[in-house]
Amino acid sequence: MADYGLLNNIQGSMSGTMPSLLRQITTPCKIGDALEIDVLKEYDVTFESEVTENPVETGFIVADHVIRKPLSLKLVAIFTPTPVTFLNHFGGAPNVNRLSDVANALMQIYQKADPVTVTLYDAIYDNMVMLTAPLKRNVQNGICYEMELNFKHVVVVEQRTEEVPEEYASNDAQGKAGQTEKDGGTAEQKDIGTGMTTVVNTATVDISSLQTGYNAGGDISTGKEITATVAAVSIISALQY
Template identity: 25%
Template sequence: MADPLSILFSQVPGRRASIGAVTLDATVNESHQYLANVTTHPIESGGFVTDHVYEEPREVTIEGEITSSPVIFFGNLGGLSDRRIEAYDQLVSLYKTRDIVTLVTGLKIYTDMVIQSLSFPRDQKTGGRLQFSASFKEARKVSSQVIGVASEKAAADKKDKVAGNKDLGRQEATNATPAQEEKAKVKRSLLLDIIQ
């Protein structure tokens, strides 16, 4: 049986498990997954293996509980509202709006996480608790930058490209050589074989 304090509170002192603004009363299970893709092609001897492996976005799955009466040692007990229903509404809203959330777990604080799946199992033993399972995936962000090109350089590049395409005027048609005719026959034959 797990130590009750490790279920009720985060392993890091002063930090409670949370999903965005939703604070959990209990984290029953956490799964932290780090994946990497490795090339299936052979790597040249002496090459850098790291050039052929890249990390997938991190994934975290949490099974937790929220009650109507949270355990609070310091501070007031809050209002009389039903925290379970409020937490349910907030979690569903985060899922539907696909908002990026900060996820506080017993091991690490994850930023830029998105809810991939969300479930709320209920049975006769659930009582006044909201049980849920949520899986998250990291949403990676990048920054783009626009760089201006000097107008003189752009004009020179355009001039070079245009100079390479000279108009040769009207040209007389020439007959194909026997070698060119033979090559064209072979191509037609192969094409017909493919079509049939």
């Protein structure tokens, strides 16, 4: 869980004029417009197809007998109130309500059920529908969220309508067909919520990984990543003079 931006800077400084083999990452991965990921541990992109079980006759295009299923994307992401990556981007100060903000953002995506854009380091995935987002809390994760988010790509098409002159319709259909692009009104929808309400912490709480113990910090934020970041900053400062 190192700060990849800092690691790339260190590698560039130590190698002199030699280019870094790692891509310098300056901004976090993002889900939708506002939800940013502190640490992306891993992600899987799956292309899946289904082929007919019937024999395909010679001379026919085999691709016509293959059903291409929508792309699926799995993210293993960590959200933490103590910035362990992209310190400058997140401000470097602990945010006691960070996990509530993450839960609210995921609930908003879940309620709207609209496709979102998932922006990763090496690719952008458009029109992705969130399938699962488990908000798991345990001793190992401590004050962090580590979750497996699953998305499925949805193909968005535009419906096309054409007007057919009434004289071409049958005698029974004439005068009975609906008007093209006529407003059919709006359906009434009622928001029933999600059943979950997050609590905003207004108290001043020191949640820095340097002060919390193992039980509070968990395996993810035990202070080691903060120590590594402090060491990285010290190395960079030493190399600059």
